[in-house]
Amino acid sequence: MKKILKSTFAIVALFAALTSCNNSGKSSNSGALSSNNAEKVYIAPGEHDSHYAFISGGYSGNLTVYGLPSGRMFKEIPVFSQFPTNGYGYSEETKPMLETSFGFVPWDDSHHPDISQTKGKLDGRWVFINGNNTPRIARISLTTFETEEIIEVPNSAGNHSSSFITENTEYVVAGTRFSVPIPQSDMSIKDYKGNFKGALSFISVDPEHGHMDIKFQVLMPGFNYDLSHPGRGKSHGWFFFTTYNTEEANSLLEVNASQNDKDFIAAINWKKIEEYVNNGGGKMMPASYAHNIYNDDTHTATSTLKKEVRVVNPSDVPGAVYLIPTPKSPHGCDVDPSGEYIVGNGKLSANLTVHSFTKMLDAIKNEKFAGEAYGIPILNFEDVLAGSVEQPGLGPLHTEFDGKGNAYTTFFISSEVVKWKLGTWEVIDRKPTYYSVGHLTIPGGNSAEPFGKYMFAMNKITKDRYLPTGPEMEHSAQLYDISGDKMELLLDFPTHGEPHYAAAIPAEIIKNNSRKIFKLSENQHPHKALSDADTKVVRDGKNVHVYMTMIRSHFSPDNIEGIKVGDNVFFHITNLEQDFDVPHGFAMIGARNAELLIAPGQTKTLTWKPERVGVWPFYCTDFCSALHQEMQGYVRVSPASSNIELAWSLGE
Amino acid sequence: MKKAGIIMILGSLLLLGLFKFPLWNIMLGAPQYPEPLGMNIYIEGIKGVQEFDLQNIDGLNHYIGMKTIPKAEDMWEFSVFPKVIIAMVILGVVIGLLGYLKKVSYKYFLGWFLLMSVLGILGMYDFNNWLIDYGSNLDPHAIIKVTNPDGTPMSYKPPLLGFQKLLNFDVTSLPHIGGYLMFVGMSLTLVAFGLGRKTSLKKTTQ
Known part of the structure; x- marks a missing residue:
């Protein structure tokens, strides 16, 4: 009898221990919940998000493109800011x-x-x-x-x-x-x-x-x-x-x-x-x-x-x-x-x-x-x-x-x-x-037909949400699942600039319309060069127009002489690629503006005012190919008084 | 024999599919090309699967010194093949018709099949020769020169049929719709032969 009592006591004690374990296990329950939430925002490598979010950059003057539910940023679209x-x-x-x-x-x-x-x-x-x-x-x-x-x-x-x-x-x-x-x-x-x-x-x-x-x-x-x-x-x-x-x-x-x-x-x-x-x-x-x-x-x-x-x-x-x-x-x-x-x-x-x-x-x-x-x-x-x-x-x-x-x-x-x-x-x-x-x-929350699966809040104050990065921080946003009765916090992600407001849309409405390249055959830029035969350097007083092409992995021309101190050099550069995601960049030493990033089929122009005599390099900034590092060239700058004729070449 | 003649005509006519659909297709995928580049080989010339595929294949191939993909006018095959196919179609239809009218023996059907097979094998042989030249006749000034372990220059010959890894590219070479239509058509002419033989044997036993 004593033995029975003892074992009963033991069982009760064990039960109590288990129960209390269950009680204290509330946090581990929510742990299991949040791992469930992790699955809800996890987009496996190579998979795509279900929604685009266009989040304003506020005082960055731009617009950023995010994916939902992952909260990954895909692009910053320049709008009002350089x-x-x-x-x-x-x-x-x-x-x-x-x-x-x-x-x-x-x-x-x-x-x-x-x-x-x-x-x-x-x-x-x-x-x-x-x-x-x-x-x-x-x-x-x-x-x-x-x-x-x-x-x-x-x-x-x-x-x-x-x-x-x-x-x-x-x-x-x-x-x-x-x-x-x-x-x-x-x-x-x-x-x-x-x-x-x-x-x-x-x-x-x-x-x-x-x-x-x-x-x-x-x-x-x-x-x-x-x-x-x-x-x-x-x-x-x-x-x-x-x-x-x-x-x-x-x-x-x-x-x-x-x-x-x-x-x-x-x-x-x-x-x-x-x-x-x-x-x-x-x-x-x-x-x-x-x-x-x-x-x-x-x-x-x-x-x-x-x-x-x-x-x-x-x-x-x-x-x-x-x-x-x-x-x-x-x-x-x-x-x-x-x-x-x-x-x-x-x-x-x-x-x-x-x-x-x-x-x-x-x-x-x-x-x-x-x-x-x-x-x-x-x-x-x-x-x-x-x-x-x-x-x-x-x-x-x-x-x-x-x-x-x-x-x-x-x-x-x-x-x-x-x-x-x-x-x-x-x-x-x-x-x-x-x-x-x-x-x-x-998504669609300001239309006749909202897509009421996700909601995200854009906050003004970040404080301790992420690893500290000094007094100035990106803002934070939180993504909630709103498909059930109660909202459920899924994800916390930083946003760029001051994300003031956003518009979001199911990805399938726009993703198939996204352009891959610009067709060279449709390029109507007045200073385009569509082949090596079109490349040239033309002087018009102090203005020098360089009609240049770029393709993996060279510029044409890549040697230019006859430029003088005080000239305004316009590099009109056409990217001859017609392949998806092969932009080329162009950077000129001492150019007091920025680089150019040129999409396949596009022509863009960078202005450079050479101020010093010498031989000055330019190069491709976008790692375009195995021989990207070889994608470079020189411009010879002579004194304003020199008589050196314009000359340009590739591979000579 | 009527039925056999009709099948013979149908089988020959299926070859006309080669004027609309590619005979063969070669796809080139790579880590950087999750959507593979591809070329469709028609009897009248080579076209890209996507608008700029040929240009992009040529662009990549310049690194290893391969020649550009030939234009239709650069290869005699692309003017001769269509004529051969048309001739075979006409021949097949005529034989089928005569068979239908019981003017020729079913053995002609087999004759057509054998002739077509010989021509097909010759065509494949020629195509393979081109692939060998395309893949191994490289510019000595190529930017990237890869050698085999024994020191000989690596060949970039795409496979005639099946899969092969060439540097970072996975190359798959398979018949395409036109090719399959041709195979079905040729098989039908064999069926016509078999059917013709059966009916004529039946007649003799009767």
């Missing part, structure tokens, strides 16, 4: 891309990429992005993954509520953050109120080649226009802009622009204004803005300065513009896939405000106005309110949608993403972000 890596903004062909009415501006702050749409769905033809600082909109091809066009936006300052596109890519819309005197004038800053205006620009996009043209600008009251989104589905034809500083303060905005209990969401019926403009409405005003277009056949950009723009005074088009009161300096302005709900993310508000498009139309129909501002009717908050998410978090900024009736909002201050249900406004889940999230992206 890029010595491939010579963008340094080569003669690409310098015009960065021309503005202010002259050559080699940098910008790129914020909000948006992928072109057809019938509300991502079509994957182009991605648009705004330059914030010197207002510009760029269009990037999703076949070449290169910037094809940049248009400057006049009358705008701090091009922030941009670049969002309508559901058939009729317009890419660019709103001003700062209101400014329009036209610009020398006046006291204190006279801001009532005198400054905010320009909201509707830039038409040619459906065939994507070329942009400013169709009209709506000159709005002097508020700050923070973010915007198009209506879609039932609300197609409308555009919504959040505003702050409806106080019209001109100094210490952090206090003075936070006084009003409610600011506005401006609802703009662009179809109505379009009709007004098509019937000759609005007026052309003098302006100055650059329009830069890159051509894939000439491999060259041209910049034209445009001289006037059509402006529309909203009070001249009754029924086109309304103001919807929205609590506390709303930041993000997001429209759900059905087009019914307009989310105003009041960044200083405790609640998240959601407006109803149907209720807005009813209020307008019944002319239930609370008043007006500068001739624009103001609707009643309660009349338009669809509902609010109560106490979801602190500092709501942006909302995206999964297409399954849920919305995901970022909270900067409480550093989290909150999932809530459209219609019931109940909070379903919340997950922390690391740290202080700004935008979030769901």
Whole structure:
């Protein structure tokens, strides 16, 4: 009996030990979970990601291309900033891309990429992005993954509520953050109120080649226009802009622009204004803005300065513009896939405000106005309110949608993403972000048909997330699986520059369109050389044009004589390769610009001003072949007074 | 014999596929070429599988001193082969027709097959000779010179049939649609012969 008791005791003790082991094993359970998560983001070597993410580079001025779910970066596409890596903004062909009415501006702050749409769905033809600082909109091809066009936006300052596109890519819309005197004038800053205006620009996009043209600008009251989104589905034809500083303060905005209990969401019926403009409405005003277009056949950009723009005074088009009161300096302005709900993310508000498009139309129909501002009717908050998410978090900024009736909002201050249900406004889940999230992206999350499998949060603060790299760090992003009820954190990955916002798309929509080479037979560059027979060196006064070719593994010519100190030497170099992924580089000693990276079939030009007598080398910078190191040449530079004739050769 | 004649005609006509489809195909894959380069050999000339494959093969081959891939006008074969094929098709159709009309014996079907086989073997022999020359007649000033362990220069002759490793390239050489159509066509003429023989034997036993 004693023995039995003893063994029973032993069994109980063992059981207890096992159970306690199970209890303390909770962390090992989550360990097993996270290894499961590792599988979810693991892309085996040689395999491809399922989604592309185009993440803005913020103050890098560029756009980066990532894969999801791996979080691997594939490419940095230069847009608004010079890029010595491939010579963008340094080569003669690409310098015009960065021309503005202010002259050559080699940098910008790129914020909000948006992928072109057809019938509300991502079509994957182009991605648009705004330059914030010197207002510009760029269009990037999703076949070449290169910037094809940049248009400057006049009358705008701090091009922030941009670049969002309508559901058939009729317009890419660019709103001003700062209101400014329009036209610009020398006046006291204190006279801001009532005198400054905010320009909201509707830039038409040619459906065939994507070329942009400013169709009209709506000159709005002097508020700050923070973010915007198009209506879609039932609300197609409308555009919504959040505003702050409806106080019209001109100094210490952090206090003075936070006084009003409610600011506005401006609802703009662009179809109505379009009709007004098509019937000759609005007026052309003098302006100055650059329009830069890159051509894939000439491999060259041209910049034209445009001289006037059509402006529309909203009070001249009754029924086109309304103001919807929205609590506390709303930041993000997001429209759900059905087009019914307009989310105003009041960044200083405790609640998240959601407006109803149907209720807005009813209020307008019944002319239930609370008043007006500068001739624009103001609707009643309660009349338009669809509902609010109560106490979801602190500092709501942006909302995206999964297409399954849920919305995901970022909270900067409480550093989290909150999932809530459209219609019931109940909070379903919340997950922390690391740290202080700004935008979030769901592939197609700004379209009628989101692909609600992944969501990623782009954070403003990195601190301890990665190995320390000094005071300045890349920002961090977190990828979540949103296919279930609860969000699940899968991956933490660094992003380049200040990843402000991103547009993502299933890979199969665009990957097969990606170009491999440019055909030499289609090269229309005026200084191309398509064979050794075309190579030559031509002097035109102080300008010397070198028509050069490059192919594995030599330049032709690779010996050049007759160059003089004080010449401007233009190396026009054509890459004769017609093979995928065989670019060649070109670097010239002492060239005070950058290198050239030339894709197969392309011609690019580097300018070099020799300042010293001697024999100076150049070489290929891209490890192109087994004999890459032999891919080199010399230029002999003689004194300005010398009589040495131009001569060039290869293999002599 | 009617049926045999029809099969003989069909079999001969399948050779016409050689004017539309490649006779042979050689693919060259390498670590740097996950999508292999390839050449399709037609009876009228050599074409790249992808638009720029021939140019890229030539570009790579210049390192080891190989001659460029010949253009159609550089080789007499590409003007003679089509004529031979047309002649054989006409001959086959005529024999088949006469067989159908019972004007010639089924033995002619075998005769056609044997003639075609001899011509085919000669063609293969000629093709192999070209491969040997292409792979071993190298520029003495080649950038990269690779020798066999015994000191003789390495040959880059692609295999006539099957797989071979040549430096970093995996080379696979196989018949293509036109070639297969030709083989099927030739086999059909044998079938026609067999069928013709059977019916004529049946007749004699009756």
